[in-house]
Amino acid sequence: MADDNSSGFFGRSLPRVEDDQLLRGQGCFIDDLDIPNVVDIAFVRSPYAHARILSIDVTAAQTMPGVVAVYDGASVADRIKPLTNSEELRVPEGIAALNPVVKIQPAPILAVDEVNYVGQPIAMVVAETRYLAEDALEVIDIEYETLPAVLDMEAALEPDAPLALEGEVDNIGVHVRHGIGDVAAGIADAAAVVDEIFATQRYVAAPIETRGMVAQNDPFTGGLMVWSTTQTPHRVRDHVAESIGLSVDDVRVQSVDVGGGFGQKGILVVEELLVPFAAHDLDRAVRWIADRHENLTADAHAREQIHHITLAADADGHLLAVKDRIMVNLGCRNMVGLVVPYNSLCHLIGPYKVHNVDLEATGVITNTMFTSPYRGAGRPEATFAMERAMDRLAAKLGMEPTELRKRNLIQPDEMPYRTGLLDRRGLPQEFDSGDYPEMLSKAVDMIGLSQFRQEQKLARQEGQHLGIGFALYLEMTGLGPFEGARVEVMPSGRVRLYTGAPSQGQGHRTVFAQLLADALGVNPTDIDVVAGDTASIPYGVGTIASRALVTAGNAINQAGGLLKQRILSHAAEFLEAEVSDMQLEGSRISVKGTPAVGLSLAELIRTVPKLVGGSGSDGLSETSYFQPPNYATASGLHAAIIEVDPSTGRLDIRDYVVVHEAGKIVNPIIADAQVIGGVGQGIGGALSEHMRYDDQGQPITSTFMDYLLPVSSMVPDIRLGEIVCPSPTNQLGVKGLGEGGAVGPPAALANAVEDALRPFNIIVRSGPLSPSRIRDLVRDSNHS
Amino acid sequence: MSSRGGEGPIHPATPPLSEPSAWHDISLTVNDEQVSAQVESRLLLSDFLRHRLRLTGTHVGCEQGSCGACSVLLDGVVVRSCLALAVQANGRNLRTVEGLAGPDDPLTALQQAFHEQHGMQCGFCTPGFLMSLAGLAEDGGTPSSDEIDEHLTGNFCRCTGYVNIRKAARQAFGLPDPEEPSDG
Numbered sequence: 001m002a003d004d005n006s007s008g009f010f011g012r013s014l015p016r017v018e019d020d021q022l023l024r025g026q027g028c029f030i031d032d033l034d035i036p037n038v039v040d041i042a043f044v045r046s047p048y049a050h051a052r053i054l055s056i057d058v059t060a061a062q063t064m065p066g067v068v069a070v071y072d073g074a075s076v077a078d079r080i081k082p083l084t085n086s087e088e089l090r091v092p093e094g095i096a097a098l099n100p101v102v103k104i105q106p107a108p109i110l111a112v113d114e115v116n117y118v119g120q121p122i123a124m125v126v127a128e129t130r131y132l133a134e135d136a137l138e139v140i141d142i143e144y145e146t147l148p149a150v151l152d153m154e155a156a157l158e159p160d161a162p163l164a165l166e167g168e169v170d171n172i173g174v175h176v177r178h179g180i181g182d183v184a185a186g187i188a189d190a191a192a193v194v195d196e197i198f199a200t201q202r203y204v205a206a207p208i209e210t211r212g213m214v215a216q217n218d219p220f221t222g223g224l225m226v227w228s229t230t231q232t233p234h235r236v237r238d239h240v241a242e243s244i245g246l247s248v249d250d251v252r253v254q255s256v257d258v259g260g261g262f263g264q265k266g267i268l269v270v271e272e273l274l275v276p277f278a279a280h281d282l283d284r285a286v287r288w289i290a291d292r293h294e295n296l297t298a299d300a301h302a303r304e305q306i307h308h309i310t311l312a313a314d315a316d317g318h319l320l321a322v323k324d325r326i327m328v329n330l331g332c333r334n335m336v337g338l339v340v341p342y343n344s345l346c347h348l349i350g351p352y353k354v355h356n357v358d359l360e361a362t363g364v365i366t367n368t369m370f371t372s373p374y375r376g377a378g379r380p381e382a383t384f385a386m387e388r389a390m391d392r393l394a395a396k397l398g399m400e401p402t403e404l405r406k407r408n409l410i411q412p413d414e415m416p417y418r419t420g421l422l423d424r425r426g427l428p429q430e431f432d433s434g435d436y437p438e439m440l441s442k443a444v445d446m447i448g449l450s451q452f453r454q455e456q457k458l459a460r461q462e463g464q465h466l467g468i469g470f471a472l473y474l475e476m477t478g479l480g481p482f483e484g485a486r487v488e489v490m491p492s493g494r495v496r497l498y499t500g501a502p503s504q505g506q507g508h509r510t511v512f513a514q515l516l517a518d519a520l521g522v523n524p525t526d527i528d529v530v531a532g533d534t535a536s537i538p539y540g541v542g543t544i545a546s547r548a549l550v551t552a553g554n555a556i557n558q559a560g561g562l563l564k565q566r567i568l569s570h571a572a573e574f575l576e577a578e579v580s581d582m583q584l585e586g587s588r589i590s591v592k593g594t595p596a597v598g599l600s601l602a603e604l605i606r607t608v609p610k611l612v613g614g615s616g617s618d619g620l621s622e623t624s625y626f627q628p629p630n631y632a633t634a635s636g637l638h639a640a641i642i643e644v645d646p647s648t649g650r651l652d653i654r655d656y657v658v659v660h661e662a663g664k665i666v667n668p669i670i671a672d673a674q675v676i677g678g679v680g681q682g683i684g685g686a687l688s689e690h691m692r693y694d695d696q697g698q699p700i701t702s703t704f705m706d707y708l709l710p711v712s713s714m715v716p717d718i719r720l721g722e723i724v725c726p727s728p729t730n731q732l733g734v735k736g737l738g739e740g741g742a743v744g745p746p747a748a749l750a751n752a753v754e755d756a757l758r759p760f761n762i763i764v765r766s767g768p769l770s771p772s773r774i775r776d777l778v779r780d781s782n783h784s
Numbered sequence: 785m786s787s788r789g790g791e792g793p794i795h796p797a798t799p800p801l802s803e804p805s806a807w808h809d810i811s812l813t814v815n816d817e818q819v820s821a822q823v824e825s826r827l828l829l830s831d832f833l834r835h836r837l838r839l840t841g842t843h844v845g846c847e848q849g850s851c852g853a854c855s856v857l858l859d860g861v862v863v864r865s866c867l868a869l870a871v872q873a874n875g876r877n878l879r880t881v882e883g884l885a886g887p888d889d890p891l892t893a894l895q896q897a898f899h900e901q902h903g904m905q906c907g908f909c910t911p912g913f914l915m916s917l918a919g920l921a922e923d924g925g926t927p928s929s930d931e932i933d934e935h936l937t938g939n940f941c942r943c944t945g946y947v948n949i950r951k952a953a954r955q956a957f958g959l960p961d962p963e964e965p966s967d968g
Binding site: 020025206257291292505673678679680703715717718 | 841850881882885891904906907909936939940942943945950
């Protein structure tokens, strides 16, 4: 059990069982599947940001060598239902009371008469190889009449703006406003007010493996077998069945080895309905692997937000009011509803106490690729705005930024803390646990703030520009509504664990086995984990939103406890002993005090069919679902020391400290690596990543030569500190930490740059802080 | 897809339809085995390895020569197999990640270092890093920590933030980890 750490596997850095195969090149990623006679798919995609389709002629393509089939919008319109991400677009009751706007704008499977972003699928070619499919794309003839495109969020909200999506009345996809107290009064009473604009640029999650899918008809059921890179296999199953008219029982989605997800593979795209459809329609095995160009231009984008934020404080720095007008670029359609805008809204204030709050989020429709959650899902953007504003406020008050933060923190003895706002479920937002003052003091110590200030002063005299930046955030993790686990003893005596939360690199096979081993009394090496096969457990949600450990982990713990009871009672019956006298250790059941009397799990499972007889019992198998009663709120504080060369714009990270709090840690080496990996992505966004369009709506960062992922030299060795506040929301006391690392770097590094360039009086309002951006800031400064 | 006639070279089956106008016969050595095959002019080396030879450990991350996931050794030199054509490998000696440790052999020191330092998460980019560092090892001698760091900038990893990859690389080349205090 979780509390029995001394002898258990919880809390130990067990080496990953995933590694051996992967290191030998023997993993099985989606494009590694060897399906005989599989045919490949390629898509014709819109070259215009906004246009009317006048005609589509696919006849020439149909006769190209190796072409099996060509589909266009007209040929699939009556056969596949348009895509609506119903789970994401649902408005919880409590939120509905805020009268939000959440427009339902189903995505056409293939465009019929309008395209509204570059990259929108128009036709699908199925051919013997991807090479031949791409050949055939060249001869598909499409006539367009271009329409005005709107790309900029502010412009899209102008009253006379062209419509990004025809048939709508405006370019607003989502709107919600929520607050507490009296912001005007708070501002009126303030000694200092900061009123600023902070923006986060558009990112692409861009896992090194792109999205892909393989599907073929199941010869027995007439249904479909689908292999997918998805983070949410059960959702894919439900959508595929619903959209192409199959019973959900007859669609099986199995996640394979997946090469990173980060949210991009957590949201459905129309291609994921088209591939199974084609397999079913053609009765052929069909494969689609996005190429990198498709991944960067025509798979989900993320982040782009503008915050008009106002902070008001008294002379001592106590926050009196926070107001924010948030704009979120949703892209071509409202695909994920309130998820990102409301996440930004309800995480904006972070760990601070504020009693007058007015927050408004508007999701704007533009002629760009749609945006969806990417690691942090609205939190990095909110943290950038809030933590930048806190630094501006500190500067205004002449206060050390950490001191300003310290004066506003929620205290540990105020936990559980209710903010007065509603959380994403529409219930009162309650932080379950945390120790923000301890986190702050630990980070200040680790980074050596006071020593740094002296060093900074001396360096400035030498013409060297050093800066320090902090970013503090929290994250409500463990999103519901549930996740499940089924555990069973196999004929060999090994134990198999099934769950709906697959891994995209997080090491579930290792960590989940650790949890089950403790709950059950077997060794992790005697457990096999199958995650993300819909045939193995009827319901699941998936691995998104820092939820897998909290939700699946606790379901595993519960199921393990139930299975242990079942094993012990079967063994007691077989051995004609009392259940209370039985024990299970190392896959062997024995009578306490008489270890010689007992049997192995393999022996027990063989007796089960005879013992159970007509009782109707289910052998040695248990299923349990965990529904989190509240979010488990994790938190983190990033502190960076940098050096900036104002003459070249070069930025060097000299030290980077992260203090994180994510409840009890199951496997420290894996947990630390999750945090550091998140920091790496955050640094990429802070310094180099920027998905850009030109003024015609053409994506201009469509390769890795233009969309600049961080490389090894950009990410320093990160120093980690840890605080543990076990979550009272679940028996294991765990919290999610998958996203957290990515939340802090943009704010921490921007704060550090502004601190370094204090003599230039610059304000960093947006990223990425590339050398040329830093040069622009210096050039445009008042300093001369 | 591969078929083998007795002790002779590996002959992957030629697919029925690809680019019938321009077949080329190539012969090469892949992981110490002789291979001869018919390939189209435009067939990428990465696709030849993955789809014809079923050596799927070489991963394709961008097909633009940027990410390094498809790195292999061609006559001991690191190349991106997505930027090479299969015909360019004619007569050459190729090594892929499958050629590092035999199926029944223990992991090489380099592979073991990635495991021990947790220098991998999803594992998709990992073969590229391994082959890139194997290429550095082929250069002979012990590279400095800076040379290793410089070399690692040629490969993208989206999961790890690189910190543990650097640790793994230093361990593999017998260099101390600057983060860890030395025994002396």
